[in-house]
Amino acid sequence: MAVRRADVAKLAGTSPAVVSYVLNGGPRGVAPETKARVLAAIEQLGYRPNGIARSLRLNRTMTFGLLVPDTSNPFFAQLARAIEEAAFAENYTLLIGNAAEDDARQTAYVRTFLARRVDGLFLVPAHGPTSCLPELQQSGVAWVTLDRQTPGRYAAAVMADHRGGARTATEHLLAHGRRRIGCIAGPEDVVPANARVTGWRDALAEAGVRPSEMSVWHGSFGRRAGYRAAREMLADGRFDAVFVASDQQAIGVLRAMQDLGIRCPDDVAVASFDGIAAAAYTSPALTTMAQPFDELGQTAVRRLLDRLDDPDADTASSVLPVDLVARGSCGCPDPVVGDESGADGDAPAPGDEAGLHTDAPNPGDDAGVPA
Amino acid sequence: MAVRRADVAKLAGTSPAVVSYVLNGGPRGVAPETKARVLAAIEQLGYRPNGIARSLRLNRTMTFGLLVPDTSNPFFAQLARAIEEAAFAENYTLLIGNAAEDDARQTAYVRTFLARRVDGLFLVPAHGPTSCLPELQQSGVAWVTLDRQTPGRYAAAVMADHRGGARTATEHLLAHGRRRIGCIAGPEDVVPANARVTGWRDALAEAGVRPSEMSVWHGSFGRRAGYRAAREMLADGRFDAVFVASDQQAIGVLRAMQDLGIRCPDDVAVASFDGIAAAAYTSPALTTMAQPFDELGQTAVRRLLDRLDDPDADTASSVLPVDLVARGSCGCPDPVVGDESGADGDAPAPGDEAGLHTDAPNPGDDAGVPA
DNA sequence: TTGTATGCGTTATCAA
DNA sequence: TTGATAACGCATACAA
Numbered sequence: 001m002a003v004r005r006a007d008v009a010k011l012a013g014t015s016p017a018v019v020s021y022v023l024n025g026g027p028r029g030v031a032p033e034t035k036a037r038v039l040a041a042i043e044q045l046g047y048r049p050n051g052i053a054r055s056l057r058l059n060r061t062m063t064f065g066l067l068v069p070d071t072s073n074p075f076f077a078q079l080a081r082a083i084e085e086a087a088f089a090e091n092y093t094l095l096i097g098n099a100a101e102d103d104a105r106q107t108a109y110v111r112t113f114l115a116r117r118v119d120g121l122f123l124v125p126a127h128g129p130t131s132c133l134p135e136l137q138q139s140g141v142a143w144v145t146l147d148r149q150t151p152g153r154y155a156a157a158v159m160a161d162h163r164g165g166a167r168t169a170t171e172h173l174l175a176h177g178r179r180r181i182g183c184i185a186g187p188e189d190v191v192p193a194n195a196r197v198t199g200w201r202d203a204l205a206e207a208g209v210r211p212s213e214m215s216v217w218h219g220s221f222g223r224r225a226g227y228r229a230a231r232e233m234l235a236d237g238r239f240d241a242v243f244v245a246s247d248q249q250a251i252g253v254l255r256a257m258q259d260l261g262i263r264c265p266d267d268v269a270v271a272s273f274d275g276i277a278a279a280a281y282t283s284p285a286l287t288t289m290a291q292p293f294d295e296l297g298q299t300a301v302r303r304l305l306d307r308l309d310d311p312d313a314d315t316a317s318s319v320l321p322v323d324l325v326a327r328g329s330c331g332c333p334d335p336v337v338g339d340e341s342g343a344d345g346d347a348p349a350p351g352d353e354a355g356l357h358t359d360a361p362n363p364g365d366d367a368g369v370p371a
Numbered sequence: 372m373a374v375r376r377a378d379v380a381k382l383a384g385t386s387p388a389v390v391s392y393v394l395n396g397g398p399r400g401v402a403p404e405t406k407a408r409v410l411a412a413i414e415q416l417g418y419r420p421n422g423i424a425r426s427l428r429l430n431r432t433m434t435f436g437l438l439v440p441d442t443s444n445p446f447f448a449q450l451a452r453a454i455e456e457a458a459f460a461e462n463y464t465l466l467i468g469n470a471a472e473d474d475a476r477q478t479a480y481v482r483t484f485l486a487r488r489v490d491g492l493f494l495v496p497a498h499g500p501t502s503c504l505p506e507l508q509q510s511g512v513a514w515v516t517l518d519r520q521t522p523g524r525y526a527a528a529v530m531a532d533h534r535g536g537a538r539t540a541t542e543h544l545l546a547h548g549r550r551r552i553g554c555i556a557g558p559e560d561v562v563p564a565n566a567r568v569t570g571w572r573d574a575l576a577e578a579g580v581r582p583s584e585m586s587v588w589h590g591s592f593g594r595r596a597g598y599r600a601a602r603e604m605l606a607d608g609r610f611d612a613v614f615v616a617s618d619q620q621a622i623g624v625l626r627a628m629q630d631l632g633i634r635c636p637d638d639v640a641v642a643s644f645d646g647i648a649a650a651a652y653t654s655p656a657l658t659t660m661a662q663p664f665d666e667l668g669q670t671a672v673r674r675l676l677d678r679l680d681d682p683d684a685d686t687a688s689s690v691l692p693v694d695l696v697a698r699g700s701c702g703c704p705d706p707v708v709g710d711e712s713g714a715d716g717d718a719p720a721p722g723d724e725a726g727l728h729t730d731a732p733n734p735g736d737d738a739g740v741p742a
Numbered sequence: 743t744t745g746t747a748t749g750c751g752t753t754a755t756c757a758a
Numbered sequence: 759t760t761g762a763t764a765a766c767g768c769a770t771a772c773a774a
Contacts, residue, residue, distance in 0.1 A: 004767060015745045020769055031743060046509065051486035052432065053767035056423045056750050063466075063487070072452040072648070074445055081443040084469045088476075093483050095434075096467045098455045105459075112464050115422035116434070138417065223652050227708050251652050255708055258654040277443070278649060281594050281622050283629040337598050337626055375751060386761045391753060402759060424751035427766050 003045045012041040023049060055117065064304065065113035067097040067106060069126040073222070074276045075248065076124065079146065082297030083122060090301060092119070099126045107132040114139050120304040122146055123155075127190040142307035144300055148191050149317060156307065157317040158300040162192040162273075165289035165322035166199025169271040170243050172287070172324060174207045176331045178241035178269055181209070183216045184229040184253065186245045193218075196245045196273060214239075221245065226252030234268055235260055241330075244272040247279040250286050254329070270329040275322070280337060284328025292320050374416045382412040394420060426488065435675065436484035438468040438477060440497040444593070445647045446619065447495065450517065453668030454493060461672060463490070470497045478503040485510050491675040493517055494526075498561040513678035515671055519562050520688060527678065528688040529671040533563040533644075536660035536693035537570025540642040541614050543658065543695060545578045547702045549612035549640050552580070554587045555600040555624065557616045564589075567616045567644060585610075592616065597623030605639055606631055612701075615643040618650040621657050625700070641700040646693070651708060655699025663691050 009016040014034055021030045022038045030038070041047070055061045064087055068076045084094050095118060097109030103126060110132040113121055121136070121143035130150060136143060137154045145157040173181050183200045186193025201211040217233055219225035226249025233239065234257060244250040250272035257264050264270055264284055272279070275290025299318050306313045328334025380387040385405055392401045393409045401409070412418070426432045435458055439447045455465050466489055468480030474497060481503040484492055492507070492514035501521060507514055508525045516528040544552050554571045557564025572582040588604055590596035597620025604610065605628065615621040621643035628635050635641055635655060643650070646661025670689050677684045699705025 006767085016768080017746080017770075018744070021744095024769080029743075034744085048485060048510070050427075050488060050767050051483075052423060052427045052488050053750090054769080056421075056427050056752090056766090057768045057770090059750075061423065070452075071442075071455065072445075072449045074443075074448070074649075077445070077448040078443045081441075081469060084442065084467065085471075088469070093480075093487065094467055096455065096465050098452060098459070100456075109464075112422075114419060116464065117421060117423050139419070223648070224708070227652070251649070252708070255652045255654055255656075259707060277594070278445075278622070281598070281626045283626055283654065285626075336630060337595070337623070377751085387751090388753080388762085389760070392760095395753085405760085421751050424766090425753080427750090427768090428752045428754085430766075 003047050005047070005049070008038065008041045008045055008047050011045060012037040014038065059117075061117050061119055062092055063095055063116070063118050064092050064301075065095045065097065065109070065116075065118040065121040067099055067109050067113070067122065068124045069099050069101050071096065071098045073248070074278060075221070075246065075274050078276055078293050079124070079291075079296060082293040083146075083300055084297075085294070086297040086301035090305065092301075101126045101128075103129050103131055106130070107135070110136060114141065120144075120308060122300060122304070123150075124148065125150055127187045140311075142304055142311065144304050144307070146296070146300055154315070156303045156313075156315045158296060158303060159192065159317065159319060160291040160296065160322050161319050162195035163199040163202070165273060166196035166243065166245075167202045168199075168322075168324055169273065169287075169289050170200045170203035171207075172326070172330060173241040173243065173269055173271050174203060174209075176241070176265075176269055179207075179209055180214065180239045181241040181243060182214050182233050182239040184226060184233065184242060184244045184249055185216050185218050186221045186249075188218045193221075193245055196243075200243045219249075221248055223248050223252040223255075225249055227256045229253070230256035231260065234262055237267075239268055241269040241271075244270060247272045247274040247276045247286055247288055250288070250329070251278065251282060254282050254284075254286075264329055265331040269331050272329075273322075275325060279325075280327070282329070284334045285337070287327045287330035287332060288325055289322040290325045291322055295320055374418050376418070376420070379409065379412045379416060379418050382416065383408040385409065430488075432488050432490055433463055434466055434487070434489050435463050435672075436466045436468065436480070436487075436489040436492040438470055438480050438484070438493065439495045440470050440472050442467065442469045444619070445649060446592070446617065446645050449647055449664050450495070450662075450667060453664040454517075454671055455668075456665070457668040457672035461676065463672075472497045472499075474500050474502055477501070478506070481507060485512065491515075491679060493671055493675070494521075495519065496521055498558045511682075513675055513682065515675050515678070517667070517671055525686070527674045527684075527686045529667060529674060530563065530688065530690060531662040531667065531693050532690050533566035534570040534573070536644060536662075537567035537614065537616075538573045539570075539693070539695055540644065540658075540660050541571045541574035542578075543697065543701060544612040544614065544640055544642050545574060545580075547612070547636075547640055550578075550580055551585065551610045552612040552614060553585050553604050553610040555597060555604065555613055555615045555620055556587050556589050557592045557620075559589045564592075564616055567614075571614045590620075592619055594619050594623040594626075596620055598627045600624070601627035602631065605633055608638075610639060612640040612642075615641060618643050618645040618647045618657055618659055621659070621700070622649065622653060625653050625655075625657075635700055636702040640702050643700075644693075646696060650696075651698070653700070655705045656708070658698045658701035658703060659696055660693040661696045662693055666691055 005016045005019050008019050022035045099106035124146045125148050143155045145155050147159050149157045185197045204211040217229040230253040271287045273289045275288050279286035279288045326332040376387045376390050379390050393406045470477035495517045496519050514526045516526050518530050520528045556568045575582040588600040601624040642658045644660045646659050650657035650659045697703040
């Protein structure tokens, strides 16, 4: 435990500085002979450098903070994992915070992250107020916003193409001949939620359907909200399709349709958004706009590193394209799960059962859709 | 940025030590007058204490490491969240590591955690070898094992009653009059997986069914493995029920049954294990043994804190009971989702849509089951 | 090529 | 009640 660098030096018959040099490979050279002695001493004493002292000295912790509204939500969990993956590749470790959709708690986490001197911060803002923003900006840490954009231009934002994706999904439903397409959206005070509604409107308008005559239901992104929404919107047969703003909600929607005796896709077709792993396993499987989790993670890390190098790096948003994954819920043929991509078995990591997302030829546009 | 304690002291016309005393409320008193001046100076300069320096001095980081096989797996995500919750309540922050079911990576994370001087470590061992164990033990950090037990008696283990729960689930299927009950299990080299198989055997044996005549399928805990298992085991009608070792697998099983045209629960009843949130939203909803996530998290944190106070605290395992949540997949009435527990809306935190898990009167034993 | 000395920002001990 | 000062363990500029 209490073995310090000085102990190693003494045993190796040299000075602490030299121990540093061999450990860090610099900045100065060390005679191969001494180096060997030092390594032997390290081994013998089981010496482990104290990263805290190192951080203090270097003013760098090799740690990023990741603040998420709810880590147990599968979408955020997959996003967090992608970031962890990209950060790990750059030798950064993640301090994780669960805002639990609570502004006070979000602020509390920002404060501990700051106190712990994280080198940078990823923020997926909880909806509602985000009172930690001024504090963050003033602190001077590098940070990037994920999935949602924050008001102001303090930080870079990395997100999927919410609007374009929603439009594509809706267009796909239209291509299936559906016309009365409702929208089950996210919370009204969340930017990407509204962007998705806009995308849905875009598609309807272009197809000559009056969006104003279709209804939009706003609620949380969770399964339960989707369930309730479907029970309210779908019971009377007004709609022959519905665009759902998240896979989680769509899972609730499918369950509600089952309970109501409405068939999917025969009576009501469903298309949703996110591309979480679970979407491939519902019955029917969900047609969804898959977010590029890995790319989101990599982009976010890269942009944060850019800002570490140059605090004045630009804060433009990175908007990444989403992919239409056509499965059964929209009326496309529902692929048999899990036969195409390699052996089964243990966790086809990373990204879990990622191969499943491409189980239908991706039309990109609307090619191949039974009109 | 570079505002240090000394700056505050100077501005307040006092000494650095006094600044500490007012900040930490001790160990010595400070004259109210000076205190006011110090606080004003802190405010004015926007001073934020450096937690790294503090950690170095105190030899305490107020940080725990959490190492998980796969954070994007819903079960681990819910478990991680419970731990985060409990740790946050004790003012600890979590450094999170994703082993990605890879031993080398698990070891890499153990090392950074050690280097960063976490005060304690939660380990959910990946299956397969766990070569970091000696290193961990030798390091002297306090750590507890979660969900799975590690060989040896180095650390306390906190886990659910895998065997008893599996037994209860199987008994429930038996109480529904099923007799030909197969078992879809987890990986063969994972202790809890085998404990669940044993529980299933217990129940069959007691009911006079020869377990040896039923088959056990081993595979990963994921959806895909469940899907494959079901296609292999269920196609020929040998079974009228199946005990599935995880909800994730069961979700795959339901999908496979759909594809095979086998009705659940009519043809094959299903009961599974874990009680993840998603289990309430399948069709039919899954009857499952719900793990007490919150209690697991609290117990784990408490036991870790105990070991911080007293490194020689005992390392006995904490085995927590699991609850039978009867829903449609076993043949019980499938409850309508989400009407009972309060308003919907935004994230019924914490524990997400927790109210749903109790949507059927919990028999505890087998009471109320249509024999 | 190597040893010495200083500072990182904090807390705690010791005089005053 | 307060001000100075010595660690905590490391990295590096500087002297040797």
